[in-house]
Amino acid sequence: MRLIRRTLEWLDFRLQLAAPIREAVEHPVPRNTASWWYVFGSAALTVFLLQLVTGILLALIYVPSGGEAWSSLQALNHDVTFGWFIRALHGWGSNFMVALVLIHMVQVFLFGAYKFPRELTWILGVFLLLMTLGMAFTGQVLRFDQDAYWGLGIGASIASRVPLAGPAVVKLMLGGPIIAGATLSRFFALHVFVIPGLLIGFVALHVLMVLKLGINEWPMPGRVVKRATYVAEYHALTSKDGAPFAPYAIWKDIFFAAFVLLAVAACALCFGPFGPTGRPDPTIVQTVPKPDYFFLWLYALLSLLPPSLETPFLLIGPAVAIVALLLLPFLSGEGEKSWRRRPIAVLTVLLIAVVMGTFTRLAQFAPWSPHMNAWSGDPVPERFLHGATALERQGALVFQAKQCRNCHALGRSGGERGPDLDGVAMRMTQDQLIRQVIQGGGNMPAYGKNLSPAQTTALVAFLVTLHPPGQPPARDASRDALLEDGAESRPVAQP
Amino acid sequence: MPTETMTRRGLLVKLGMLFNGVVAAALAVPVTRYLLSSVTRGRASAYLSWVPLGPASSFPEGETRLATFRNPYVMPTDGKTVDTACWVRRIAGDQFQVFAVNCAHLGCPVRWFPQSGLFMCPCHGGAYYRDGSRASGPPERGLFEYPTRVENGVVTIQAGELPTPGPNAALADGKPPCA
Numbered sequence: 001m002r003l004i005r006r007t008l009e010w011l012d013f014r015l016q017l018a019a020p021i022r023e024a025v026e027h028p029v030p031r032n033t034a035s036w037w038y039v040f041g042s043a044a045l046t047v048f049l050l051q052l053v054t055g056i057l058l059a060l061i062y063v064p065s066g067g068e069a070w071s072s073l074q075a076l077n078h079d080v081t082f083g084w085f086i087r088a089l090h091g092w093g094s095n096f097m098v099a100l101v102l103i104h105m106v107q108v109f110l111f112g113a114y115k116f117p118r119e120l121t122w123i124l125g126v127f128l129l130l131m132t133l134g135m136a137f138t139g140q141v142l143r144f145d146q147d148a149y150w151g152l153g154i155g156a157s158i159a160s161r162v163p164l165a166g167p168a169v170v171k172l173m174l175g176g177p178i179i180a181g182a183t184l185s186r187f188f189a190l191h192v193f194v195i196p197g198l199l200i201g202f203v204a205l206h207v208l209m210v211l212k213l214g215i216n217e218w219p220m221p222g223r224v225v226k227r228a229t230y231v232a233e234y235h236a237l238t239s240k241d242g243a244p245f246a247p248y249a250i251w252k253d254i255f256f257a258a259f260v261l262l263a264v265a266a267c268a269l270c271f272g273p274f275g276p277t278g279r280p281d282p283t284i285v286q287t288v289p290k291p292d293y294f295f296l297w298l299y300a301l302l303s304l305l306p307p308s309l310e311t312p313f314l315l316i317g318p319a320v321a322i323v324a325l326l327l328l329p330f331l332s333g334e335g336e337k338s339w340r341r342r343p344i345a346v347l348t349v350l351l352i353a354v355v356m357g358t359f360t361r362l363a364q365f366a367p368w369s370p371h372m373n374a375w376s377g378d379p380v381p382e383r384f385l386h387g388a389t390a391l392e393r394q395g396a397l398v399f400q401a402k403q404c405r406n407c408h409a410l411g412r413s414g415g416e417r418g419p420d421l422d423g424v425a426m427r428m429t430q431d432q433l434i435r436q437v438i439q440g441g442g443n444m445p446a447y448g449k450n451l452s453p454a455q456t457t458a459l460v461a462f463l464v465t466l467h468p469p470g471q472p473p474a475r476d477a478s479r480d481a482l483l484e485d486g487a488e489s490r491p492v493a494q495p
Numbered sequence: 496m497p498t499e500t501m502t503r504r505g506l507l508v509k510l511g512m513l514f515n516g517v518v519a520a521a522l523a524v525p526v527t528r529y530l531l532s533s534v535t536r537g538r539a540s541a542y543l544s545w546v547p548l549g550p551a552s553s554f555p556e557g558e559t560r561l562a563t564f565r566n567p568y569v570m571p572t573d574g575k576t577v578d579t580a581c582w583v584r585r586i587a588g589d590q591f592q593v594f595a596v597n598c599a600h601l602g603c604p605v606r607w608f609p610q611s612g613l614f615m616c617p618c619h620g621g622a623y624y625r626d627g628s629r630a631s632g633p634p635e636r637g638l639f640e641y642p643t644r645v646e647n648g649v650v651t652i653q654a655g656e657l658p659t660p661g662p663n664a665a666l667a668d669g670k671p672p673c674a
Contacts, residue, residue: 065572065574066570066572066573066574066575066576067572067573067574067575068572068574070574149576150602150603150604150618153597153601153602153603153657154601154602154603154618156602156657156659157597157600157601157602157659157660158601159659160659160660160661160662161660161661161662162662163662164662166659166661166662167659167661168534170657170659171533171534172530172531172533172534174533174657175533176533176542176568176570177533177542177566177568177655177656177657178566178568178576178577178579178655178656178657179576179657180566180569180570180573180576180577181570181571181572181573181574181576182533182570182572182573184572185572279575280574280575280576281575281576281578282575282576282578282579282580282596282604283561283563283575283578283579283580284580285561285580285596285604285605285606286606287604287617288617288618289603289617289618299618299619302600302601302619302633303618303619303620303633305633307633307634307635308635310633310635311662368619368620368632369616369617369618369619369620370615370617370620370622372606372615372617401610402610402611403608403610403611404611406608406611406615417620440630440631442631443620443631443632444631445613445622445624445630445631446624446630447611447612449612449624450611450612450613450625
């Protein structure tokens with residue numbers, strides 16, 4: 001025991017770090033900040049440290065080469081003892097880190113902690129968020145599988161839309177003319193050296209500023225921030241009603257950090273590592289690429305935006321969002337901190353959360369994508385063929401053979417790209433159906449060149465039978481009138 | 496000690512910093528050129544070459560088949576990523592159209608459905624007719640088409656770069672080359 005103390009004293013005589021560290025951990029904080037609401041920042045830092053450790057562990061085996069990355073991931077998953085677990089920890093750690101950074105940001109926003117004098121802490125935080133997302137995207141690329149390959153293709157397609165410099169930006173991003181070994185190498189350099197280096201520096205500054213400026217006090221409705229008086233008020237608060245950060249508040253951070261690590265480990269253990277999916281071989285076109293969950297909302301947005309808005313939105317949208325986040329502390333650097341007095345702030349958070357959540361949910365089943373294997377799937381349900389004529393049955397065959405069910409559901413099976421056809425005859429008349437099939441329209445391609453007149457006749461004959469029993473199909477009233485006129489002038493053989 | 500006039504050591508510090516600046520500027524030239532090498536090398540279509548896809552006889556008339564070729568620009572660590580797929584449509588005789596598999600929206604691989612006569616994209620639902628023109632969905636133009644010619648009975652295309660929509664996606668009319 002004495003030996004340890006003497007060793008520490010020997011070290012500190014030379015390092016002289018004990019006093020500043022003690023001062024930092026024991027600095028007084030307002031008592032009401034010892035709250036479970038204040039643990040997300042330290043939890044994000046904890047997961048970041050976990051990512052550093054597991055990242056280094058993965059780098060012991062992983063090979064950042066276009067030819068071998070995928071195989072080295074397979075080796076990690078199947079050959080190396082607990083390789084799968086380290087991959088799973090790193091993968092789930094990244095999900096948790098994105099989530100924790102976002103939760104931390106929302107908490108800071110709602111508690112008004114970005115206001116004077118903590119503007120720069122917030123700005124560094126915005127960069128930390130961007131870097132976290134950058135780590136998430138580059139990490140997804142290092143999992144060099146089909147999703148990573150085509151994800152890079154999507155990234156390149158977006159980058160190519162930059163006015164004037166587009167093609168150059170693409171080549172700079174890919175490190176060559178195509179997605180290949182050089183692309184992986186530069187994303188490896190970004191993921192392992194550049195962004196983590198910046199992250200460590202920014203995290204250090206971010207934490208340093210929390211220590212220097214003091215943790216944001218619990219916001220009280222009516223206690224308004226003013227530049228002239230805030231610092232004095234804060235010091236009065238910490239000296240009158242303060243408590244040392246350690247141990248008064250820190251125990252909650254410590255417990256939550258352990259809980260988060262346990263949750264990451266539990267997810268890793270229960271759900272295992274992410275991928276890799278198929279080999280990154282661009283000659284395999286039978287693939288349905290999808291991004292990781294934190295970019296799913298973007299995937300949905302890119303389907304649902306009108307084409308003409310896409311490029312401006314992709315290029316200007318992120319810039320506007322980032323500038324808005326950076327300007328926030330300057331636009332509302334003073335005033336109320338409490339969310340109880342800031343309804344617009346609360347509504348903004350709710351709106352963004354609902355929009356992101358909805359887009360993410362939509363992207364999970366991607367109703368805008370054709371079902372690429374529907375043609376080999378279920379047959380036309382029997383009930384649609386009961387009592388059908390030969391022509392209608394022929395139409396059902398055309399319906400099946402021309403893969404209409406890639407996009408249209410019948411009897412609840414098939415794509416969701418186009419409308420469900422179970423009751424289409426109630427919505428469209430025979431003439432409208434013929435026109436729609438031949439000329440297309442809305443989002444439907446024209447099939448005129450691909451169907452013979454006999455096939456179109458048969459197909460439409462089948463489609464007009466698609467209405468629930470007891471409910472009549474749509475009809476063109478003017479045609480009835482025309483037929484009646486005709487009936488008056490000359491007799492017809494059939495009604 | 497500190498005076499308004501410049502001391503000898505003060506001058507030396509300033510000169511030393513200037514010297515460092517000159518060295519840094521000199522070093523910045525090769526570093527920048529190294530960083531931008533993938534861009535500058537690609538100027539004047541240096542990445543593009545004519546690559547064979549196979550004998551014309553292996554593509555039946557009136558049909559569209561998947562063909563693969565090795566990208567002309569290869570680095571030693573590329574692995575399978577340099578093998579590229581494309582859709583070859585033989586209209587009749589020596590008339591060919593060769594399309595990139597990359598969707599003109601965001602580059603996902605489109606698949607050919609011979610029964611419905613459409614190329615469909617699995618990502619955001621883009622669809623194209625058999626001649627590569629846009630049929631529906633988010634793409635703002637038709638499929639990317641490689642410049643194609645038939646030499647001594649061999650279908651050859653000019654390829655080498657990943658086709659991307661580029662800044663003028665909406666303005667592109669029919670069939671600009673892939674590059």
